Amino acid sequence: xxxxxxxxxxxxxxxxxxxxxxxxxxxxxxxxxxxxxxxxxxxxxxxxxxxxxxxxxxxxxxxxxxxxxxxxxxxxxxxxxxxxxxxxxxxxxxxxxxxxxxxxxxxxxxxxxxxxxxxxxxxxxxxxxxxxxxxxxxxxxxxxxxxxxxxxxxxxxxxxxxxxxxxxxxxxxxxxxxxxxxxxxxxxxxxxxxxxxx
Amino acid sequence: xxxxxxxxxxxxxxxxxxxxxxxxxxxxxxxxxxxxxxxxxxxxxxxxxxxxxxxxxxxxxxxxxxxxxxxxxxxxxxxxxxxxxxxxxxxxxxxxxxxxxxxxxxxxxxxxxxxxxxxxxxxxxxxxxxxxxxxxxxxxxxxxxxxxxxxxxxxxxxxxxxxxxxxxxxxxxxxxxxxxxxxxxxxxxxxxxxxxxxxxxxxxxxxxxxxxxxxxxxxxxxxxxxxxxxxxxxxxxxxxxxxxxxxxxxxxxxxxxxxxxxxxxxxxxxxxxxxxxxxxxxxxxxxxxxxxxxxxxxxxxxxxxxxxxxxxxxxxxxxxxxxxxxxxxxxxxxxxxxxxxxxxxxxxxxxxxxxxxxxxxxxxxxxxxxxxxxxxxxxxxxxxxxxxxxxxxxxxxxxxxxxxxxxxxxxxxxxxxxxxxxxxxxxxxxxx
Amino acid sequence: xxxxxxxxxxxxxxxxxxxxxxxxxxxxxxxxxxxxxxxxxxxxxxxxxxxxxxxxxxxxxxxxxxxxxxxxxxxxxxxxxxxxxxxxxxxxxxxxxxxxxxxxxxxxxxxxxxxxxxxxxxxxxxxxxxxxxxxxxxxxxxxxxxxxxxxxxxxxxxxxxxxxxxxxxxxxxxxxxxxxxxxxxxxxxxxxxxxxxxxxxxxxxxxxxxxxxxxxxxxxxxxxxxxxxxxxxxxxxxxxxxxxxxxxxxxxxxxxxxxxxxxxxxxxxxxxxxxxxxxxxxxxxxxxxxxxxxxxxxxxxxxxxxxxxxxxxxxxxxxxxxxxxxxxxxxxx
Numbered sequence: 001x002x003x004x005x006x007x008x009x010x011x012x013x014x015x016x017x018x019x020x021x022x023x024x025x026x027x028x029x030x031x032x033x034x035x036x037x038x039x040x041x042x043x044x045x046x047x048x049x050x051x052x053x054x055x056x057x058x059x060x061x062x063x064x065x066x067x068x069x070x071x072x073x074x075x076x077x078x079x080x081x082x083x084x085x086x087x088x089x090x091x092x093x094x095x096x097x098x099x100x101x102x103x104x105x106x107x108x109x110x111x112x113x114x115x116x117x118x119x120x121x122x123x124x125x126x127x128x129x130x131x132x133x134x135x136x137x138x139x140x141x142x143x144x145x146x147x148x149x150x151x152x153x154x155x156x157x158x159x160x161x162x163x164x165x166x167x168x169x170x171x172x173x174x175x176x177x178x179x180x181x182x183x184x185x186x187x188x189x190x191x192x193x194x195x196x197x198x
Numbered sequence: 199x200x201x202x203x204x205x206x207x208x209x210x211x212x213x214x215x216x217x218x219x220x221x222x223x224x225x226x227x228x229x230x231x232x233x234x235x236x237x238x239x240x241x242x243x244x245x246x247x248x249x250x251x252x253x254x255x256x257x258x259x260x261x262x263x264x265x266x267x268x269x270x271x272x273x274x275x276x277x278x279x280x281x282x283x284x285x286x287x288x289x290x291x292x293x294x295x296x297x298x299x300x301x302x303x304x305x306x307x308x309x310x311x312x313x314x315x316x317x318x319x320x321x322x323x324x325x326x327x328x329x330x331x332x333x334x335x336x337x338x339x340x341x342x343x344x345x346x347x348x349x350x351x352x353x354x355x356x357x358x359x360x361x362x363x364x365x366x367x368x369x370x371x372x373x374x375x376x377x378x379x380x381x382x383x384x385x386x387x388x389x390x391x392x393x394x395x396x397x398x399x400x401x402x403x404x405x406x407x408x409x410x411x412x413x414x415x416x417x418x419x420x421x422x423x424x425x426x427x428x429x430x431x432x433x434x435x436x437x438x439x440x441x442x443x444x445x446x447x448x449x450x451x452x453x454x455x456x457x458x459x460x461x462x463x464x465x466x467x468x469x470x471x472x473x474x475x476x477x478x479x480x481x482x483x484x485x486x487x488x489x490x491x492x493x494x495x496x497x498x499x500x501x502x503x504x505x506x507x508x509x510x511x512x513x514x515x516x517x518x519x520x521x522x523x524x525x526x527x528x529x530x531x532x533x534x535x536x537x538x539x540x541x542x543x544x545x546x547x548x549x550x551x552x553x554x555x556x557x558x559x560x561x562x563x564x565x566x567x568x569x570x571x572x573x574x575x576x577x578x579x580x581x582x583x584x585x586x587x588x589x590x591x592x593x594x595x596x597x598x599x600x601x602x603x604x605x606x607x608x609x610x611x612x613x614x615x616x617x618x619x620x621x622x623x624x625x626x627x628x629x630x
Numbered sequence: 631x632x633x634x635x636x637x638x639x640x641x642x643x644x645x646x647x648x649x650x651x652x653x654x655x656x657x658x659x660x661x662x663x664x665x666x667x668x669x670x671x672x673x674x675x676x677x678x679x680x681x682x683x684x685x686x687x688x689x690x691x692x693x694x695x696x697x698x699x700x701x702x703x704x705x706x707x708x709x710x711x712x713x714x715x716x717x718x719x720x721x722x723x724x725x726x727x728x729x730x731x732x733x734x735x736x737x738x739x740x741x742x743x744x745x746x747x748x749x750x751x752x753x754x755x756x757x758x759x760x761x762x763x764x765x766x767x768x769x770x771x772x773x774x775x776x777x778x779x780x781x782x783x784x785x786x787x788x789x790x791x792x793x794x795x796x797x798x799x800x801x802x803x804x805x806x807x808x809x810x811x812x813x814x815x816x817x818x819x820x821x822x823x824x825x826x827x828x829x830x831x832x833x834x835x836x837x838x839x840x841x842x843x844x845x846x847x848x849x850x851x852x853x854x855x856x857x858x859x860x861x862x863x864x865x866x867x868x869x870x871x872x873x874x875x876x877x878x879x880x881x882x883x884x885x886x887x888x889x890x891x892x893x894x895x896x897x898x899x900x901x902x903x904x905x906x907x908x909x910x911x912x913x914x915x916x917x918x919x920x921x922x923x924x925x926x927x928x929x930x931x932x933x934x935x936x937x938x939x940x941x942x943x944x945x946x947x948x949x950x951x952x953x954x955x956x957x958x959x960x961x962x963x
Contacts, residue, residue, distance in 0.1 A: 090669065090672075093712070098959060099959065101960055102959045102960060103954065104959070105665070106669035108669065110672065111677075139683065143677055143679040143682075381754075385849060386850035389848035390825070390850070390854070392754035392786030392787065392822060394785070395848070395849055395850075466758060466762070467755030467756075508731060514753060514755045514759075515754065515755075515784070516732075516753060
């Protein structure tokens with residue numbers, strides 16, 4: 001996706017000349033990632049199973065990486081020394097809408113060396129909408145192994161679900177119209193951080 | 199019956215009237231039985247094709263003497279030579295007489311069967327050339343066309359023998375040892391397409407060899423469908439340097455498709471462009487045009503080769519070589535030779551009518567448009583443009599390489615010995 | 631997904647209707663196919679179930695007029711791993727003589743519901759003909775388009791072989807083949823592998839040199855984007871990054887193209903001695919099956935330098951990528 005120009009100054013900020021409204025600033029985004037990292041630690045601590053973060057291409061991969069860094073930083077600070085494995089999972093080959101559009105390019109898939117059997121997998125994506133990408137990812141996971149549990153973390157949940165899928169960790173719930181476009185920018189792919197609605 | 203053709207331009211020159219009576223051009227145009235307004239039309243002597251495949255007998259799914267004659271007349275022809283690769287082969291008096299009689303029955307064009315040089319075109323045993331010459335068909339041209347008389351000894355004997363019959367040997371110049379499996383001109387296009395190459399030298403070496411054999415024998419050699427610049431050079435060398443016995447004559451024809459199309463036509467692998475000899479690079483087509491203009495190549499011959507759809511709607515290497523030519527020949531000559539300024543209409547008459555009639559020894563064809571001469575005429579509209587559609591051509595087969603192409607010049611009327619065979623672009627039925 | 635799909639082609643979509651040659655493959659198309667092949671390998675690595683649902687309900691017919699177990703099996707595995715239905719049709723040369731035309735066969739397969747036809751045929755251009763025929767007629771049974779994949783046609787092209795060779799070279803030498811020097815050695819004249827590789831490697835920026843006796847080079851090869859030499863030792867001394875050995879078919883040995891198998895082996899075989907002169911990183915490729923001793927010494931074929939087994943593996947991934955791009959998306963208009 002094209003890089004979006006940054007709009008107003010704060011959460012729920014003003015609409016700029018191009019009709020974009022800033023949903024999360026760079027600082028908001030950092031805080032949100034940190035919060036989700038805490039939540040993942042809390043929610044997965046009891047199970048005792050190792051945690052594997054699998055990002056869905058392309059921005060989900062970057063978010064998974066950031067979450068892993070935060071989790072390890074938090075764990076280091078409290079002395080537990082917990083580490084999490086990070087990987088990438090491209091669900092394209094499992095999509096149910098392949099024939100509805102020109103052939104999609106495939107993206108990277110990298111399952112951590114230990115595999116996913118008996119771990120808690122947290123799927124990470126930037127925006128949750130119809131849920132079809134997540135469904136495809138769940139199907140793909142099944143062919144890679146049998147996790148103890150699968151959870152879902154998203155930066156933005158914009159509604160319009162078409163499948164019974166719910167995120168375990170949500171950075172921000174944003175009611176949207178179908179015609180609107182939630183644009184997530186990340187330093188790794190877009191040069192800066194932020195989320196806008198247009 | 200007296201016909202007055204008004205305001206026609208003989209050889210594209212000043213408009214005048216031509217008068218036809220009892221099969222001859224006459225002077226007195228008074229009181230005609232019919233008058234044809236030929237405003238803007240160019241009159242040429244009826245065309246003569248030294249190289250046609252009428253496919254009858256044996257290949258009637260692609261062409262017959264009747265349909266081929268119609269195509270010829272519509273193309274402006276008044277005489278065609280039917281090549282002997284029929285089934286059965288035209289290698290005996292019976293078969294050549296049959297084809298000749300069929301031509302007479304149809305009556306749209308003089309059909310002269312060409313006799314085979316060797317039995318069954320096998321290249322090994324001379325056919326009964328003398329008996330074919332003595333038959334009612336009066337065969338004076340022999341060829342194994344489609345195959346080369348590859349064996350130099352057989353070719354020598356054929357030339358010597360034909361000399362005694364005052365006949366011509368027309369050679370399909372292709373050293374078959376050099377063209378095993380050949381599919382397309384040997385060069386960059388064939389190399390890229392993975393088609394086995396047909397080298398120019400396979401033609402040129404045979405032209406040189408045959409010219410030497412014919413010179414030594416004092417025989418008449420005609421080179422069929424000459425296709426390379428190198429062959430033109432060989433002709434020049436042979437005419438200038440060979441020490442020949444009396445009676446030696448060397449002539450050559452070029453096809454319209456070798457004047458226009460190039461080897462790049464094989465891209466896409468549509469075998470409608472597969473022909474033998476193959477289409478050559480542009481440099482060859484340009485050299486052939488110049489040689490035709492200069493008289494080094496004597497004439498144009500169609501190599502009209504109808505093929506049923508299944509012989510072409512297949513893999514390139516499986517397809518039969520050859521393409522339709524009778525109805526597109528003069529338009530292609532106009533396109534490649536007249537529009538380019540290489541020939542005027544007198545030149546066109548020379549290469550499409552006068553020279554082939556002379557080579558084949560036809561006394562009443564290729565004659566001047568002059569009082570007292572036989573009224574074999576074609577009247578063409580040089581300004582017309584038409585779109586080629588194989589399905590609309592008179593041939594049963596549709597394998598024209600010009601499908602959908604716009605060509606200049608349309609043949610409007612054709613007259614054979616004073617009788618219209620084509621009027622207004624349509625075959626004129628013979629009066630009962 | 632950060633946005634609803636707006637109908638613009640995804641980056642990396644190759645936009646191919648058929649895969650008939652590498653000559654007409656653009657750089658971005660080749661890169662996309664090779665990248666997809668690598669993604670396919672990633673998607674399957676280390677997992678218990680080597681099955682993707684991607685082409686479920688799609689039918690792939692392999693139509694082979696020449697025997698080639700390795701190519702046919704490779705396509706079949708590629709299709710099956712993506713859940714396509716694969717059907718093998720072996721048409722021997724004799725059935726051609728019996729009368730059913732290639733056109734009728736192709737039309738029958740399309741009417742019977744094939745979404746893709748993978749063709750191997752002894753006539754150069756046969757897949758082009760089939761693609762032309764199938765494009766020219768509608769098939770109500772399918773969505774209208776039958777993709778044709780050339781699995782080797784006569785002495786023309788074998789595009790998936792070139793793609794798998796490139797995939798193998800990328801693995802060994804790095805993803806960018808620009809400036810890499812590749813020698814293709816042997817019977818170029820009759821080799822569809824050589825044609826496809828020469829075009830594809832040139833498109834990818836590699837420098838290709840054909841090493842062959844003059845009798846086994848096509849007239850007109852000078853128009854190809856390659857250099858040509860007749861001296862293997864001199865060329866190997868320049869330190870190529872890869873050496874691709876071509877098959878010499880038995881019938882060529884008796885066709886007068888060269889004096890004897892012995893002389894060929896001496897002048898153009900990849901002996902141990904010759905292999906030892908190569909740079910350490912240099913790769914040896916062979917499309918298989920190799921005539922050991924003549925084209926390539928057994929010790930060389932079995933050495934770590936040789937990538938022959940990797941080529942076979944890459945073949946499946948490359949063919950998955952090709953079938954994916956031809957069949958997974960909506961029909962290309």
